[in-house]
Amino acid sequence: MLKRALCNRVFIVFFSIILVACGADNNRRAPNVFTEKPALTPQKQVPISKIKPIKKSYNVALVLPTKYNDPNNRVRTNAILNAARNMVNAADMARRELREQKLKFAVYETDGTAETLVPAIKQAITNNVDIILGPLRSEAVQIAKGMTEQAGIPMIAFSSDSMAVNNAKMTFLLSYLIEQNISEIVAYAASEGHMRFGFYGGDTQYTRRANKIFAEEVKANRGYITNSVIVNANAPDYFIKTKEFTERATSDGDVGETSYSAFLLTDNARSLMQIIPRLDKLGMSFDKQLVMGTSIWQDENILMIKELNRAVFAAPDFNRVKIFEERYMAKYGGKPLPIASLAYDAVAMIVALVRNHKTDPFNIRYITTPNGFNGVGGIFRFRKNGLSERGLAIVQINDGAFEIIEPAPKSFYK
Numbered sequence: 001m002l003k004r005a006l007c008n009r010v011f012i013v014f015f016s017i018i019l020v021a022c023g024a025d026n027n028r029r030a031p032n033v034f035t036e037k038p039a040l041t042p043q044k045q046v047p048i049s050k051i052k053p054i055k056k057s058y059n060v061a062l063v064l065p066t067k068y069n070d071p072n073n074r075v076r077t078n079a080i081l082n083a084a085r086n087m088v089n090a091a092d093m094a095r096r097e098l099r100e101q102k103l104k105f106a107v108y109e110t111d112g113t114a115e116t117l118v119p120a121i122k123q124a125i126t127n128n129v130d131i132i133l134g135p136l137r138s139e140a141v142q143i144a145k146g147m148t149e150q151a152g153i154p155m156i157a158f159s160s161d162s163m164a165v166n167n168a169k170m171t172f173l174l175s176y177l178i179e180q181n182i183s184e185i186v187a188y189a190a191s192e193g194h195m196r197f198g199f200y201g202g203d204t205q206y207t208r209r210a211n212k213i214f215a216e217e218v219k220a221n222r223g224y225i226t227n228s229v230i231v232n233a234n235a236p237d238y239f240i241k242t243k244e245f246t247e248r249a250t251s252d253g254d255v256g257e258t259s260y261s262a263f264l265l266t267d268n269a270r271s272l273m274q275i276i277p278r279l280d281k282l283g284m285s286f287d288k289q290l291v292m293g294t295s296i297w298q299d300e301n302i303l304m305i306k307e308l309n310r311a312v313f314a315a316p317d318f319n320r321v322k323i324f325e326e327r328y329m330a331k332y333g334g335k336p337l338p339i340a341s342l343a344y345d346a347v348a349m350i351v352a353l354v355r356n357h358k359t360d361p362f363n364i365r366y367i368t369t370p371n372g373f374n375g376v377g378g379i380f381r382f383r384k385n386g387l388s389e390r391g392l393a394i395v396q397i398n399d400g401a402f403e404i405i406e407p408a409p410k411s412f413y414k
Contacts, residue, residue, distance in 0.1 A: 058354060058361070060105050061124040062091055062343075063134035063144070065112035080112065084136060086336050087158070087343035091133065093331060094347035100354060110135070114143055125151045131362045132156070133346045136339075138164040145171040154362050156346050158339065165386030170364060172382045174342050174349075176316070178206075180390060181295045182213045182264070183220075184314035188394050188406065189262045189290055190221040198227040198263030200245055200279075202271055210266045210294065226260045233274075246284040262290035269301035276307050286311075295392075298338070303400050314392040316377025317408050324376040345375035370412060378408045 064084040070077045088107060095105055106127070108120040117135065121144050124132060131154050135141055138161035148155045149170045157164065160175040189197070197218050201207035207230055218225050229245045231238050250261045267275055280286070284307075291311035293302075298315045302308060321341060328336040352373060353361040360366075364384070372381030372389075379391040394406035 057102050057104055058130040058350075059128060060103055060347075060350060061108050061127075061129040061132045061134075062088065062105060063108045063110065063117075063120055063124065063132055063140075064088060064136055065140070066107070066109045067111040067116070069111055080136070083337055083339050086340035087136070089332050090328065090336060090340040091343040091347050093328065094344040094351075098348060098351045100351045102354060103350065110140070112137060112140065117143055118147070121147045125153065129153060131350060133343070133350075134158060141165070141171065141173075154364065154367060156349070156367075158342050158346075162387055168386045172367065172386050173388055174346055174380070175339075175388065176295055176377075176390060177387060178210060178294060179213050179387070180392070181314050182210060183217050184392050184394070185264070185292050185294075185312065186214065186217040186221055186223070188312065188314070189292060190223060192290065194262040194290055195223045196260045196262075197223055197225050198229075198245065198249065198260035199225060199266075200227075200229050200231070200242075200263060201266035202275070203230050203232040204266075207266045210264070214264055226258050227263075242278060243282050246279055246282040249285055249289055260289075262292060264292045264294075266294060268296050269299045269305070272302070272305055272308070276305050280307055297397075298395070298402070303397060303402070308397050309399065310396060312394055312396045312405070315395050316390065317393050317404065318395070318402055319404075321377055341376035345373070345377075345380070348375060349373045372412050379411065381412060 064087055065080055066084045066088065068077060068080040068084065091105070095103070106124075106129075108124055110116040110120050117140050121132075125147065132144070132148055133156050135144055136158045138159040141155075141157040141159045141161075141164040144157075145155060145165070145168050149168065152170070154170045154172070156172050156174050158175055159173055160177060162173065162177055162179060165171050165173055186197075197214075199211055199214055201210065211228060211230060215225055215228070227245055227248050229241050231241050248259045249263070250259045265272065265275075286307045287310070291308060293308075293311060293313035295313060295315045297311075297313045298318060321338075324341055324344065325335055328340065350362070353366055357363070357366050368382045368384050370381060372379050377390065378393075381389050383389060389412075391408040391410070391412070393404045393408040396403050396405045
């Protein structure tokens with residue numbers, strides 16, 4: 001009971017100041033994808049408890065695919081429905097915990113198609129909502145943003161596809177973006193002296209996107225990619241490509257023109273359980289390379305792959321995330337999906353905006369404050385291009401456990 005009480009207290013204190021003065025307190029290079037310099041200076045932190053709530057009520061729309069159904073793909077259907085339900089739960093939990101009576105919430109359900117999304121957005125506009133949280137999928141964000149921006153309504157969406165906010169002026173992505181994730185881990189590798197890199201992944205849309213970002217980030221850090229391999233396990237050249245990749249891994253400390261000392265793997269834990277043994281059998285020297293991954297590695301199943309001991313990736317501080325997970329489990333019974341925290345952060349953010357700005361709290365100038373916000377996974381802020389920037393930690397797999405070897409920054413300013 002004492003342990004639970006302490007955990008609850010920590011959580012409440014953790015969210016008592018949502019709006020923060022932000023800044024980087026480490027020496028890592030700023031992510032390449034975020035080149036815009038902040039226009040404002042840091043603001044003094046103000047505890048929410050000391051701010052008098054405004055008198056006006058604000059309407060908030062939560063637009064999620066809670067009725068999604070793909071008859072040809074049951075697995076995908078269940079995954080999206082589960083994510084949507086988790087997010088609705090997390091948003092409701094934030095509403096109840098932060099107790100902002102002036103915010104009126106309504107869930108606008110869709111099935112993930114334009115046929116249901118367009119009427120839902122139209123209804124939200126007709127109902128004079130002040131801000132929209134969602135949608136979840138990239139296609140839905142692209143459809144909705146034209147309608148919401150024409151109506152002058154800001155939208156905080158949850159897609160992880162940065163292309164979803166191309167040319168947007170009032171649409172923002174709250175998700176963890178692969179651009180920043182790869183930028184952070186490449187910058188870390190470069191700071192450790194690695195200049196020649198390899199890339200290996202299964203032939204998926206995620207891998208192809210990661211490969212392009214990886215090339216840009218390696219170049220930005222004045223490094224070189226000597227081997228970039230995207231493979232299809234069923235293709236005739238799979239064995240040849242994979243064998244060549246393993247043979248060029250540095251094994252004696254001497255990095256040549258075609259060898260590399262650090263490489264990125266983009267597959268998830270389930271796929272890596274099949275891939276790693278093949279690489280190992282073909283002679284990959286995992287203990288002599290810096291093995292890097294992405295935030296999808298923050299999965300306990302990854303700890304079962306012994307060859308990945310000492311591998312690193314960038315991710316939010318899992319100690320902070322655990323506090324949120326424990327409170328969610330206490331209320332709803334099951335462990336939340338990682339994406340659920342985004343819904344909590346979105347509600348917490350709009351509570352901060354309402355309590356810190358008596359008039360026009362959802363003005364783009366306030367949403368894009370360079371000070372940022374403090375959320376479940378740490379600090380985050382929005383750029384005017386619609387992308388989010390987060391404070392991420394560098395995590396290492398160490399003897400069957402995750403270990404933070406470089407803490408996430410606590411603010412965006414030194």
